Amino acid sequence: MIELTEKIRDIAKKLLKDGTVDVFIGYKKGSVPMMNEPVLIRNPDEADLLYWDSNCGLNLCNYLTGRTDRIGILATGCNSRSIVTHIIENQIRRDQLYIVGIPCTGMIDHRAVNRAVGHREITDITESDITFTVTGKGFQETFNKADYLQGNCKVCRHRNPVEYDEMIGEPVEEQKGIEPYSDVKNIEKMSCDDKNAFFRRLIDKCIRCYACRNACPLCYCPTCFVDESRPQWVGKSIDPTDTMTFHLLRAFHCAGRCTDCGACERVCPMGISMRQFTRKLNRDAEELFSWQAGLSLTERPPLDTYRSDDYNDFIK
Amino acid sequence: MKNLLEHTGLEPGRLHFSWISSAEATKFVKVAKEVSAAVRALGPAKYLVKRRAEVV
Amino acid sequence: MGDKIFTKQGWVESLRGLAGDYMVFVPVKEGDMYAFRHLDNDTKVAFDDYHNTRMSPKSIVYPQSERMFEYSLDKQDPDCNILKEVPKTFAPQAIVGIRPCDAHAFQISKRNFDTPEYRDPWWVQRYEATTLIGLGCNSPRSTCFCTAMGGGPFDEEGLDVLMFDMGETYLVRALTDKGEAFLGKLNGGRSADKTDREAALRLSDHVRDGMPDVVPVDPIRNKEIKDIFDASFWDDVAFACLNCGTCTFLCPACWCFDVQDEVYGREGDRIRNWDSCMFPLFTLHGSGHNPRAKKFQRVRQRFMHKFKYYVDKFDDGFQCTGCGRCVQFCPVNIDIRDVLRLMSDEPPVRLSA
Ligand code: SF4
Ligand code: SF4
Ligand code: SF4
Ligand code: SF4
Numbered sequence: 001m002i003e004l005t006e007k008i009r010d011i012a013k014k015l016l017k018d019g020t021v022d023v024f025i026g027y028k029k030g031s032v033p034m035m036n037e038p039v040l041i042r043n044p045d046e047a048d049l050l051y052w053d054s055n056c057g058l059n060l061c062n063y064l065t066g067r068t069d070r071i072g073i074l075a076t077g078c079n080s081r082s083i084v085t086h087i088i089e090n091q092i093r094r095d096q097l098y099i100v101g102i103p104c105t106g107m108i109d110h111r112a113v114n115r116a117v118g119h120r121e122i123t124d125i126t127e128s129d130i131t132f133t134v135t136g137k138g139f140q141e142t143f144n145k146a147d148y149l150q151g152n153c154k155v156c157r158h159r160n161p162v163e164y165d166e167m168i169g170e171p172v173e174e175q176k177g178i179e180p181y182s183d184v185k186n187i188e189k190m191s192c193d194d195k196n197a198f199f200r201r202l203i204d205k206c207i208r209c210y211a212c213r214n215a216c217p218l219c220y221c222p223t224c225f226v227d228e229s230r231p232q233w234v235g236k237s238i239d240p241t242d243t244m245t246f247h248l249l250r251a252f253h254c255a256g257r258c259t260d261c262g263a264c265e266r267v268c269p270m271g272i273s274m275r276q277f278t279r280k281l282n283r284d285a286e287e288l289f290s291w292q293a294g295l296s297l298t299e300r301p302p303l304d305t306y307r308s309d310d311y312n313d314f315i316k
Numbered sequence: 317m318k319n320l321l322e323h324t325g326l327e328p329g330r331l332h333f334s335w336i337s338s339a340e341a342t343k344f345v346k347v348a349k350e351v352s353a354a355v356r357a358l359g360p361a362k363y364l365v366k367r368r369a370e371v372v
Numbered sequence: 373m374g375d376k377i378f379t380k381q382g383w384v385e386s387l388r389g390l391a392g393d394y395m396v397f398v399p400v401k402e403g404d405m406y407a408f409r410h411l412d413n414d415t416k417v418a419f420d421d422y423h424n425t426r427m428s429p430k431s432i433v434y435p436q437s438e439r440m441f442e443y444s445l446d447k448q449d450p451d452c453n454i455l456k457e458v459p460k461t462f463a464p465q466a467i468v469g470i471r472p473c474d475a476h477a478f479q480i481s482k483r484n485f486d487t488p489e490y491r492d493p494w495w496v497q498r499y500e501a502t503t504l505i506g507l508g509c510n511s512p513r514s515t516c517f518c519t520a521m522g523g524g525p526f527d528e529e530g531l532d533v534l535m536f537d538m539g540e541t542y543l544v545r546a547l548t549d550k551g552e553a554f555l556g557k558l559n560g561g562r563s564a565d566k567t568d569r570e571a572a573l574r575l576s577d578h579v580r581d582g583m584p585d586v587v588p589v590d591p592i593r594n595k596e597i598k599d600i601f602d603a604s605f606w607d608d609v610a611f612a613c614l615n616c617g618t619c620t621f622l623c624p625a626c627w628c629f630d631v632q633d634e635v636y637g638r639e640g641d642r643i644r645n646w647d648s649c650m651f652p653l654f655t656l657h658g659s660g661h662n663p664r665a666k667k668f669q670r671v672r673q674r675f676m677h678k679f680k681y682y683v684d685k686f687d688d689g690f691q692c693t694g695c696g697r698c699v700q701f702c703p704v705n706i707d708i709r710d711v712l713r714l715m716s717d718e719p720p721v722r723l724s725a
Contacts, residue, residue: 030705037705038612121513196325209617211703227653236632237437237645241366267703269618271404280323314318316334368636371437
């Protein structure tokens with residue numbers, strides 16, 4: 001990880017010095033373990049702030065929306081797919097970007113790690129190739145990173161960036177034998193009432209803080225439907241039906257666009273797995289339209305094209 | 317849309333989609349009958365029904 | 373009443389005995405986090421293992437969503453269009469195990485909800501019905517900075533009773549009349565003697581001495597509002613911010629709310645919901661103008677309110693208790709302690725990796 005950090009700093013310095021980009025977007029080391037902070041670097045001497053490890057699980061594409069300058073940006077597999085989605089949705093121009101691709105070996109699920117140490121306070125985390133070590137008052141434990149990956153990273157099939165100007169290091173091997181949608185299939189097997197109960201329980205702690213929505217690069221609408229007041233589409237209290245409406249509609253708005261980057265789930269202060277909504281749509285996009293978001297700059301997504309052989313079994 | 321709603325607990329048969337041209341009066345009648353029969357068979361809706369905000 | 377000693381088990385049993393007198397809230401573990409819940413016969417109380425609850429206990433006095441009024445829109449109804457206060461009972465309740473920082477936060481919010489001019493009926497009545505039984509912090513987290521905010525891990529301000537965790541037992545001390553009344557209803561326990569009290573004092577002194585004192589706050593008081601307001605660092609501070617509600621909703625001292633009408637057929641409710649200065653909607657005018665349209669303006673507002681406007685207005689403390697929730701749970705690691713350092717012209721601690 002040290003090597004990657006050094007390389008990122010060097011590249012950022014070079015790009016800023018030679019004027020290829022005006023700014024560079026990466027991460028700096030967090031003040032709290034497992035929480036790194038996205039950072040905007042404006043000049044080469046700030047580049048040493050940049051940092052990289054397996055706690056960079058946000059989606060940096062989120063910080064591109066509306067920018068007019070030339071931007072260098074770090075991109076893992078899923079982040080690069082979100083950038084592609086941003087480009088085809090005209091949220092940023094390809095020629096504004098210098099994409100520094102990072103072949104990714106997955107991000108650490110901070111909740112799982114905290115659970116593993118019985119919620120004792122972790123004050124430091126260090127990483128080697130395939131393990132990481134957490135330290136706190138009176139304890140130190142080492143874990144295999146593969147056992148503590150974020151849910152989305154466990155089932156990731158695109159660890160290598162799909163679009164980049166420069167790649168840091170060699171591509172990594174993609175994970176084999178992945179069953180990408182076993183969780184979705186398990187829910188599909190439930191009875192209607194059980195499904196309903198499952199999803200109600202899933203979001204019963206939701207405090208409508210909108211971190212999930214705001215962490216997602218897809219949610220760039222100037223005014224979100226939940227914030228509209230004329231007309232008011234959804235109530236603003238924590239009534240369970242209103243909360244469900246928020247989650248369902250947010251998910252629909254991501255249909256065919258979500259790259260399962262996991263940022264939404266990572267940021268939730270209440271530990272809610274709202275990816276269960278988007279993942280159903282991702283699976284349908286894949287099964288019914290052979291579509292995975294963000295893989296191509298030239299193909300149009302299924303929801304903005306019409307083909308005579310589109311799936312339409314649901315229409316009578 | 318139908319798929320996600322049913323995935324999250326809406327009964328199959330509650331939500332229907334149909335494409336009917338303004339000239340297809342008989343189809344409209346047929347579909348309307350089918351839809352109301354299917355929905356009636358399911359009974360009152362339970363899913364995503366808000367009567368009053370459940371707050372203190 | 374002098375201090376009392378309860379065995380840990382005896383304490384919980386005595387609390388259960390209060391069922392008829394108080395609605396008792398205690399910390400319980402739910403999944404990966406802790407929350408204050410009603411104490412029932414089978415509640416597993418988490419006094420021993422919990423550091424603090426994810427959501428602060430402010431919602432026990434000030435719920436996230438609260439129906440204030442109801443009304444009829446039926447033209448036939450003689451009371452059509454008249455707002456009627458929703459009848460509520462404010463039965464005695466007790467939050468047992470609340471941390472001193474969170475109790476301190478009620479004193480801060482009181483300045484907003486209970487003023488000489490206006491008294492918020494719901495907040496005030498619930499607050500007055502609530503007895504706060506604090507549990508001193510034997511092992512504060514590295515994100516805690518209560519001492520810098522004028523509190524402390526065994527601070528008594530705002531508490532009615534303070535519990536010291538002495539290992540096998542609790543030393544329990546009444547601090548107010550409300551606290552005396554609460555302890556008076558409890559069965560069991562024995563009187564604490566001098567040795568017990570000295571041990572409690574040693575414990576609290578020891579923990580307090582170990583608290584980091586890294587957050588300088590006094591310089592802010594002496595600076596001009598405009599100098600901080602126009603400082604150049606706000607853009608950088610705000611860059612990563614998602615403008616979500618995590619920091620403000622988890623914060624025990626944030627008090628802002630929004631009022632919404634909801635209409636169902638011919639009836640309606642007027643509900644208030646927590647609001648957040650981080651949301652663009654917070655300051656959106658009816659005209660469409662938004663004085664805080666930009667992200668950095670909203671981020672700045674949060675810190676300016678807590679550490680400058682509040683200070684200038686009340687000249688007593690800050691609108692923050694140093695509980696550390698926003699430090700731990702801000703999803704993009706915007707660390708209020710670093711922002712404080714910037715506001716007081718100190719270099720941030722975290723310069724580089
Ligand atoms: S919905 Fe979640 S997983 Fe999908 S792109 Fe947005 S943040 Fe990523
Ligand atoms: S981040 Fe979590 S708590 Fe916040 S709105 Fe999303 S699901 Fe709800
Ligand atoms: S500071 Fe952090 S918690 Fe607060 S609004 Fe910004 S991203 Fe959310
Ligand atoms: S501002 Fe942060 S540290 Fe201060 S009381 Fe609120 S949540 Fe706690």
